[in-house]
Amino acid sequence: xxxxxxxxxxxxxxxxxxxxxxxxxxxxxxxxxxxxxxxxxxxxxxxxxxxxxxxxxxxxxxxxxxxxxxxxxxxxxxxxxxxxxxxxxxxxxxxxxxxxxxxxxxxxxxxxxxxxxxxxxxxxxxxxxxxxxxxxxxxxxxxxxxxxxxxxxxxxxxxxxxxxxxxxxxxxxxxxxxxxxxxxxxxxxxxxxxxxxxxxxxxxxxxxxxxxxxxxxxxxxxxxxxxxxxxxxxxxxxxxxxxxxxxxxxxxxxxxxxxxxxxxxxxxxxxxxxxxxxxxxxxxxxxxxxxxxxxxxxxxxxxxxxxxxxxxxxxxxxxxxxxxxxxxxxxxxxxxxxxxxxxxxxxxxxxxxxxxxxxxxxxxxxxxxxxxxxxxxxxxxxxxxxxxxxxxxxxxxxxxxxxxxxxxxxxxxxxxxxxxxxxxxxxxxxxxxxxxxxxxxxxxxxxxxxxxxxxxxxxxxxxxxxxxxxxxxxxxxxxxxxxxxxxxxxxxxxxxxxxxxxxxxxxxxxxxxxxxxxxxxxxxxxxxxxxxxxxxxxxxxx
Numbered sequence: 001x002x003x004x005x006x007x008x009x010x011x012x013x014x015x016x017x018x019x020x021x022x023x024x025x026x027x028x029x030x031x032x033x034x035x036x037x038x039x040x041x042x043x044x045x046x047x048x049x050x051x052x053x054x055x056x057x058x059x060x061x062x063x064x065x066x067x068x069x070x071x072x073x074x075x076x077x078x079x080x081x082x083x084x085x086x087x088x089x090x091x092x093x094x095x096x097x098x099x100x101x102x103x104x105x106x107x108x109x110x111x112x113x114x115x116x117x118x119x120x121x122x123x124x125x126x127x128x129x130x131x132x133x134x135x136x137x138x139x140x141x142x143x144x145x146x147x148x149x150x151x152x153x154x155x156x157x158x159x160x161x162x163x164x165x166x167x168x169x170x171x172x173x174x175x176x177x178x179x180x181x182x183x184x185x186x187x188x189x190x191x192x193x194x195x196x197x198x199x200x201x202x203x204x205x206x207x208x209x210x211x212x213x214x215x216x217x218x219x220x221x222x223x224x225x226x227x228x229x230x231x232x233x234x235x236x237x238x239x240x241x242x243x244x245x246x247x248x249x250x251x252x253x254x255x256x257x258x259x260x261x262x263x264x265x266x267x268x269x270x271x272x273x274x275x276x277x278x279x280x281x282x283x284x285x286x287x288x289x290x291x292x293x294x295x296x297x298x299x300x301x302x303x304x305x306x307x308x309x310x311x312x313x314x315x316x317x318x319x320x321x322x323x324x325x326x327x328x329x330x331x332x333x334x335x336x337x338x339x340x341x342x343x344x345x346x347x348x349x350x351x352x353x354x355x356x357x358x359x360x361x362x363x364x365x366x367x368x369x370x371x372x373x374x375x376x377x378x379x380x381x382x383x384x385x386x387x388x389x390x391x392x393x394x395x396x397x398x399x400x401x402x403x404x405x406x407x408x409x410x411x412x413x414x415x416x417x418x419x420x421x422x423x424x425x426x427x428x429x430x431x432x433x434x435x436x437x438x439x440x441x442x443x444x445x446x447x448x449x450x451x452x453x454x455x456x457x458x459x460x461x462x463x464x465x466x467x468x469x470x471x472x473x474x475x476x477x478x479x480x481x482x483x484x485x486x487x488x489x490x491x492x493x494x495x496x497x498x499x500x501x502x503x504x505x506x507x508x509x510x511x512x513x514x515x516x517x518x519x520x521x522x523x524x525x526x527x528x529x530x531x532x533x534x535x536x537x538x539x540x541x542x
Contacts, residue, residue, distance in 0.1 A: 001460060002511045003363040006411035007339050008284060008326040016226050016243045019187060019215035020286060022139060023322050024277065025092040026085040026307075027247060027290035029255040030125075032067045032103050035295025038258030048157075050292070051256035054101050055155040064101065065118065073121035076297025078132035084291075084299060085138060088307035089314040089322060093133055094141035094189050094288060097126055097178055100159060102150025106182075110173045113150050130182040139186035142178050146171065146193030146203075146219075159192035160444045163199055172206060179210035186213075189229070190220040194444040197222040217245065221443045223524035227286075228439050235279045239330065241436035241453045242525055245286040248276060250303055257292040263302040270309035271399050277310065277321065278347045278400065282336035284326035313399045316373045320345040320402050328415060329359065344405040345372065351395055357403065359387040361413040371395070372402035380405075385414050414512050418458040421540075428457045428515075428536040438526035451528035454518040459485075459538060461507045466541040468503035471517075476530040480520035485538075486513040491520045494531070504541050 029051050038050045040057040048056035054064055085093055098104045104114035106126035112118060115125055126142075133140045146163060147153050151170050153161040163171070179185060188207050195203070200222040207216050218225030227243035230236065233252050236244075249255050250269065251262075273289065280287045289310075291303045314321060324338040324345060334357055335349035342364075348357065362385060369378045369389055379390040387405065395401035417434060419426045436454040441447050469485065475494030482491050488505045496502070497517075507513060515536070519529055 001363075001414065003361070003412035003414045004328065004458070004512050004514055006327045006329060006344070006413050008328055013226070015213060015215055018213065019227065020243055022091045022186060023281065023286055024090050025094060025139075025141065025187075025286070025288045026081075026088065026090045027143070027249075027255070027288045028081070028093060028095045028293065029099070029257075029290055030293045030297070031096060031099050031105060031256070032064060032071060032101065032295075033099070034257040034293060035067050035071050037295060038254070038256075038260055044260050049256060050254045050258050051096070051099050052101075052159075053256070054149065055157070058155075061150065064103075068103070068118040069120070071115070071119040071121055071295060073115075073119070073125070073295070073297040076121070076125060076128075076293070078129045079136075080299065081129065082132045082136040082138055084304055084307055086136065088289075088311040090138075090289075090307075092139035092141055092186055093129065094143050094187060095126060095129055096143040096145075098145055098148070098174070099143075100145050100147040100149060100153075100192065102148040104174070106178065108174055108177055110170050110177075111150070126178075126182055134183055140182065140184070141187030141189055142182075142185055143189040143191060144175070144178065145191045146195060147191075158446060160194045160446060162194050163196075168199060168202075171203065175203065175206045176210065179207060179214075184213070185211045187215050187217070188220075189217050192219065192445060193221070195221055196443065200224040200443070215243075218439070218441070219445070221441055223440055223526060225525070228526065230285075233276070235276060236283060236285070236437075238437045238450070239434070240284065241438050243286075244284070245288055246276070246280045247288045247290070248273070249290045250306055255290050255292055257294050257300065263300070266302065266305055266309065267398070269306050270313070273306065274310055274313050274400050275349055278336055278349070281321050281324070282326055282338050282347065283331070309399070313397070316397065317345070317402045319343075320347075320372055320404070327411070328413060329361070332359070334358075339411050342407045342410060344407065344411055346389075346403040346405065348391075348395065348401045348403060351401070352391065355391050355393070357389045357391055359389070359405070360416050361385050362387045362405075363412045363414060364410065365408040366405060367408055368406045370404050370406075372404040373397060378403065414460070415458045418460050418512055420460050421462065424540040426459045426538040428459075428538070430533060430535070433457050433533060433536075440524070440526045440528065451526055452531075453522075453526060453529055454516060455529065455531065455533060456517075457515045457536060459507075459513045459515060461509060461511055461513050464509040465507055466504040467507050467538050468501040468541060469505060469515075470501045470537045470539070471497050471533060472535045472537075473498055473531065473533040475532075479530060481529075481531070482518055482520040484514070484516045486511075497531075501539075507540075
């Protein structure tokens with residue numbers, strides 16, 4: 001029985017594919033709020049993220065500008081920042097060019113409310129960082145908030161302000177500046193606000209015009225992004241389809257610097273974030289991990305140590321996490337699986353008490369199993385199509401142990417949900433289906449909803465022949481659906497899909513045959529398939 005490829009590809013879009021290859025980057029939240037450091041009028045401000053402290057402490061713009069007068073940023077060192085990113089294994093940096101406070105961390109002709117004109121530092125921080133990124137071979141991304149309290153937005157605890165024409169004009173002009181003055185841009189990271197569909201399309205078109213290779217995140221809203229940005233620190237609980245990213249912070253309670261932030265258990269924090277990185281990467285996502293420098297531009301020593309700790313783990317397990325791909329093995333009870341070339345990497349998030357690790361459905365012959373980062377060869381055996389590995393009594397790596405399975409060829413598998421033929425039929429029930437999810441929104445953060453974009457099943461076919469397909473359930477009657485069964489591809493309406501049989505379709509022999517149903521054409525990435533399946537029957541033609 002021939003299985004299917006274990007490697008899970010996510011996109012055929014060259015722009016998005018180039019962005020996906022960045023895999024792991026540094027987010028930097030730095031602005032006037034960093035100088036405030038979470039303390040206003042001698043009292044810690046414990047509500048809300050510190051980068052939004054102007055709202056949470058109800059600071060007037062006049063008082064906020066007094067902060068700008070002492071923003072000397074004398075320890076802002078782009079060379080040090082870029083080197084730390086590289087030490088951490090990161091490949092790009094995203095800087096907050098303008099947060100909700102409206103204070104620009106770059107030179108802009110639209111307003112003097114910026115770091116060059118209003119602070120003793122008097123330099124374009126973005127330009128300094130952009131030049132250093134190019135020098136050190138890192139890609140550059142731009143964070144840009146669609147909320148702007150300086151330009152007239154009211155404080156809104158949900159940050160879902162609509163964008164009037166006056167603010168739209170400023171956004172357009174500032175985007176043009178950002179996209180033309182700082183070299184190649186890999187990612188434009190919009191945030192919050194509630195633009196109209198026309199505004200989202202306009203902002204995206206500006207990015208396309210000036211930086212055609214830049215990937216745009218979904219917080220441009222109205223489903224106009226190239227990739228979906230998940231919620232803060234979110235690790236998905238369901239399999240996702242398409243390109244996506246998790247923005248992560250070292251402390252979940254803030255992104256901007258807080259002087260009173262509790263910082264302890266360095267090893268535990270490194271372990272926590274390595275596990276988060278692995279879960280995101282093993283499920284096909286990119287990981288953007290934040291640091292919050294102090295107002296003087298210096299990097300918090302604890303944060304630098306955390307990032308270097310992650311980098312040390314990545315160095316010990318080269319190619320195990322970065323430059324590897326997600327797989328169809330999915331999340332296991334003990335952890336995650338990735339693949340590179342003819343090697344599988346098993347991340348043991350939960351060391352099994354019974355001392356054995358089971359990888360189900362592996363078909364490719366195993367050459368050797370080792371605990372990665374060591375030369376300790378591990379015993380293994382096959383139980384039907386399961387590879388069962390005997391683990392040592394305790395792991396070698398205290399942060400996150402990795403088991404490397406060296407194969408004789410590219411990894412193939414039989415998915416655990418594969419349905420066998422009985423009396424010339426495959427009866428596929430809801431529990432046998434693999435649902436792949438995405439997201440859609442109606443123009444703001446709190447309108448984001450999870451969707452189903454692809455439904456798959458797997459059939460074990462012993463002999464060649466013709467078959468028909470019947471789907472029982474509810475579909476969008478007028479929508480066009482694309483059905484792929486093995487190499488056979490066809491398009492039907494929702495009415496045709498759930499009314500009568502489809503075929504005949506050719507089945508090959510001695511092979512696991514994937515069946516996939518999705519929209520033939522989507523209005524946007526993440527559009528729901530609008531298909532409820534009760535049962536699928538594949539029946540051999542007589």
